[in-house]
Amino acid sequence: MSHRVIGQESLDAGSPSRSGATLDRLSSVIDWQPIEALLLPLYPSAKGEPAWPPLAMFRALLLAVWHDLSDVKLAEALEDRASFRRFCGFAVHEATPERTAFVRFRRALIAQSLDGRLFEAVTKQLKARAITVKTGTMVDATIIASASKDDDEGRWVKHQSRRAVHGFKAHVGADADTALVEAVSVTPANIHDGREGPAVLPDDPGEVFADSAYRGQHFAQAVRAKGGVARVAATGMWGRDEAETLARLAAWNAPIQRVRARVEKIFGTWKRSYGLRRMRWRGLARARAQVHLTATAYNLKRSLHLQPV
Incomplete structure (x- = not known):
């Protein structure tokens, strides 16, 4: 044609x-x-x-x-x-x-399956043009409601005290310095963050900052295999003195949370500005395409802030 x-x-x-x-x-x-x-x-x-x-x-x-x-x-x-x-x-x-x-x-x-290849091609160029040298990676996931609760490829998930959501989960690996999204994986919402985390690790990720959902050897081994160092938030530590143990826990978590908090701004932009509060179409393949297009559009806009005026 x-x-x-x-x-x-x-x-x-x-x-x-x-x-x-x-x-x-x-x-x-x-x-x-x-x-x-x-x-x-x-x-x-x-x-x-x-x-x-x-x-x-x-x-x-x-x-x-x-x-x-x-x-x-x-x-x-x-x-x-x-x-x-x-x-x-x-x-x-x-x-x-x-x-x-x-x-x-x-x-x-x-x-x-061009949505993923287009995201990778655009992101590869943007990463090559970035001025900063890569030192770390942020890994996290966000739940996105399905277009319809009748979508057979979406799944129900309930997080802590929040209401249950039927939908999908976008797993993201982003550069800790530039906040460019480097890797994306989309799964049903009930897939655990730590299980899918290795899928969004770039090569040579540097220090990998993640919340406590990524605890465990499965994710830690994947980080080491990529040549990185896991910096995962802890929920507790052993110690005889309670005050001293809590101080060590806070000292460990503070720098991790300070870095990985930037990934929440990515998700906030996707949902508040780019309409990703809910999937527009039904099915995992269409959900994956919507997230890839959103990540591509986000990276292009983000790159404007990384270039010298």
């Missing part, structure tokens, strides 16, 4: 707004050609109506994350907003995709 040719008319729409200027910066934060190359196999057939350019569609999905837009709202915004058109490569007066085009594109992404 051939691709439509877009952006042939003038893209000039006057002086960009503040949000438009941010999108212009995001357009140049990475080299998009390798991303486009990953997307080209999506429409291998030479027959049929010309498809929308895959890179334009992928960029549109990133816009949907940044602005918490449904497919319907995304289609409407692309019609009206010059900055959105410019970011995706559409000229001022040409047609833009309808809602169903985004549904088909996302389905194709999931069918070929």
Whole structure:
């Protein structure tokens, strides 16, 4: 299937707004050609109506994350907003995709497992451009409610005094210095954090900061195998003197909690700003795609704060 040719008319729409200027910066934060190359196999057939350019569609999905837009709202915004058109490569007066085009594109992404590969390709470039030298990794997980309690691939989980939630769990490994998300795994919500933790450990993770859910040899051995050192919060320590033991416990946990608290800001951004309070679609594969798109969009925005002005 051939691709439509877009952006042939003038893209000039006057002086960009503040949000438009941010999108212009995001357009140049990475080299998009390798991303486009990953997307080209999506429409291998030479027959049929010309498809929308895959890179334009992928960029549109990133816009949907940044602005918490449904497919319907995304289609409407692309019609009206010059900055959105410019970011995706559409000229001022040409047609833009309808809602169903985004549904088909996302389905194709999931069918070929490209959501994870795109996240890795974007993140690899951003990590290479980061100025800081890696010294540590934060590992944590967050529960995300399913789109429907009838989703057979979601699971119920109850955490301490909170109400039970039916959904999925996003496990994350993030750089302790830059707060860029380096690895993501999505599971049903009842999978224990420590069990899935090794799946989100990058190579040479440095010191690995995690809460008490990651206690145990399973996670500690995985950290050592990657060449890292586990820094896991403790819930208790042995000692004859209670005051002295509590002081040692606090001294051990304080630096760990100070670092790993940054991962909560990542989850907060995902849920408050990017609409990840609940999955938009049913099924584990779609949940995984939504988290990968969210993590990709987050990393791109985060990278703007890591570059010198």
